[in-house]
Amino acid sequence: MNGGDGRFAAARQHALFWPAVVLVALLAVNTAFSHGFLSIELRDGHLYGSPVDILRASAPLALVAVGMTLVIATGGIDLSVGSVVAIAGALACLRISELGDQNGVAGVLLAVAVALVLAVVLGSWNGLLVARIGIQPIIATLILMVAGRGIAQLVTDGQVLTINSGPYETIGAGYWLALPVSVLIAAGVIGLTLAVLRRSALGMLLESVGGNAEASRLAGIRSRWLTFAVYAFSGLCAGIAGLMISANVASADGNQAGLLIELDAILAVVIGGTALIGGRFSVLGTVLGAVIIKTLDITVYTVGIPSDVKLLFKSLVVIVLCLAQSAAFRAWVTRRRHVGSGGSGARVATGDDEKAGALA
């Protein structure tokens, strides 16, 4: 009994505990409203079902959010990811639309590579502004956030650019071994990121720079390079996400693709337990956060919430989640509960004792 309590208490201390609780609760709500919600079936060699839909919808957001996590770990922020999503998708689609054979794998791969290189270049631009020139991250990335939309529209000539390319569409809508390719790509990239962060010293150095930049510099960490690198990486993640999003709909929309994804990504990072001031970060927490956000979107439909109060509902859940995450808030709730029960009784008793003593 005691051992069980101890394990539960230890689990509650774990960084991923509260996000996991919220996700389970959301899934429970969905199942209550729609009984087959959690069922997955194999149809034509593809897995189908709401959980698969949630993962597919989460894949691009999770990627963007993981890039954002590292940027936030250094104490920065990247507002330009939405624009990079749009530019990468637009450039890839433009290159493919110019191909003689849109189904040629080599041509598609080249288009993808060109788009990703550009995404890294754009991320590096942010890194340059922040790490080398010393512009505040929110301003530095705001430049590309605004200008990037313009660039994306220039690439597509202000039109929605539609293509018809089997290999390209696989990135966003295809299946491999019964699993959605976009989920596999996201899992691969995130798994690789985790491995590099934790097997090398990169994770610790990032947390150190985010925790105290000056102390890190004096300990010999080349924090400029690290800062530069995380922005470039964030660009790459946004680029991959951009390819997924445009491939899923076989078109590029410079205006709408990735719109406001930066806010969802920041939200995913926060839900995942990484503080916006930098320092300690949790990549897995962020992934969980992205899944929660997409589950929330689906919940709105399952529960049948009218579309005009959809955003209100979403924000309420987010507020509850953030409060549940806050140690200060939990301590406050616990204290209230104690005062309400045994605690106050004991306090009154001592007060009386003292009064009695004073009278005597």
Added chain:
Amino acid sequence: MQTADQSGTRDGAVLTMRGISKEFPGVKALDGVDFRLHPGEIHALMGENGAGKSTLIKVLTGVYDVDRGEIELAGEPVSFTGPLQAQQAGISTVYQEVNLCQNLSVAENIHIGREPRRLGAIQWGELRRRSDELLRRLRLEIDVTAQLDSYSIAVQQLVAIARAIDISAKVLVLDEPTSSLDAGEVDQLFRLLRQLRDEGMAILFVSHFLDQVYEICDRMTILRNGRLVGEHLVAELSQRELVGKMMGRELALLEPMDEEHRRPLTELEARPAVVEASEVTRSGSVEPFSLTIHQGEVVGLAGLLGSGRTELARLLFGADKADGGRISFGGEQVALHGPRTAMDHGVAFSSENRRTEGLVADLSVRENIVLALQAARGWARPLNRRRQNELVQKWISALSIRPADPELPVRNLSGGNQQKVLLARWLITEPKLLILDEPTRGIDVGAKAEIQRLVAELSDGGMAVLFISAELEEVLRLSHKIAVLRDRKVVAQLANSDDVDADRLMAAIATGGAS
């Protein structure tokens, strides 16, 4: 005398704490501690690092809530949920590190949160007038409209005290108020404290400077390992007895360094030079200076606060960029681009500001210790966990860092133990030149003696050390050679022979070294 009369009675106390206990994950910081404070007394809270002084103060000032125990202020039981509440109840605190807003003016800092207002608008003229008046009363003549960070840490500290006093306090808590003040400023502070005591204020004074405690305090409470050791009148307890009570053992304190360490300078100067600085300068920071440190040599830097001691050290480490002169390490001239260049040549620098320039508070003790070594290896060559644990365990026990849990966030450690973590970080890099900027500031006698002994051992083993301290005795005890700074200029370099003592050093600091 007045306090001696009151010490026997219970009702004279303005503040009574009974059976205070406070636990942190892995640390029992306070265990049933009693404490009382009378009006019109200056009361010292004594104990080693980690004895629970800071925790007791934070409980008293509402920063932490208590696990068990009760607090009575002026006869009323109180239970604070935050510093603001404690302040409103009449308990004001000035912390060791200045907790004011650097980017606001002096006057704004003094009145922040309680600005004089009319119809909701701040009355700026009134604000300035009141601040001026307050500071004049404290004989501190500064421009109250100037931004706070345009003044030295010492002046900022006095402003913090002025602010605390102005918030009509019954109880004034001073946590290491003198650790960044020079002698004249300490006198100024003490004059003020005596004035406040005579007006009936109860003052709680925490300091590691035993002499200062004996100079200013009437009574003291001693803690050890989170427990109360006793309460004594200062006049009735000798310094030696006090130290014994603080440490729980008798100790031949600060004994003179053994003969081996006192090598003659001529012998040391025959050895290879670890660092040679020639006409190194940075405008607005340090005038051109030349300094050579040989293997196994300890060079002390003496000078007043702000005389350029830290600035000189930072130039040798590449923390700031010199704009003139040459620096060679081991005979090789080096262009210092930053700390990493210096580290690659075997230089280590432990900053005086361990909170802002030393430790990463969120990271664990282990991570903080391996940080510099890991940075030097580069991110792609991680120290594996077993090697990390070995190194960290070795230095935790060698420096007796407490609590000895490498996974605890370094933020949870006391000041002295944090200092040891910082030292360990540099020692595992096995430097050839170790620069220590105020390594013993704000830490207790026991740890101080340990650190001094360590410095002596390291130099006996061949390490070159640049040792910076505001305490002349300490500089004299450890150094083979002493460089005296005055007004950002090296004015003298003295061999530390028998005829050099604190007076002679003081004269050199005062007159510019013409001796």
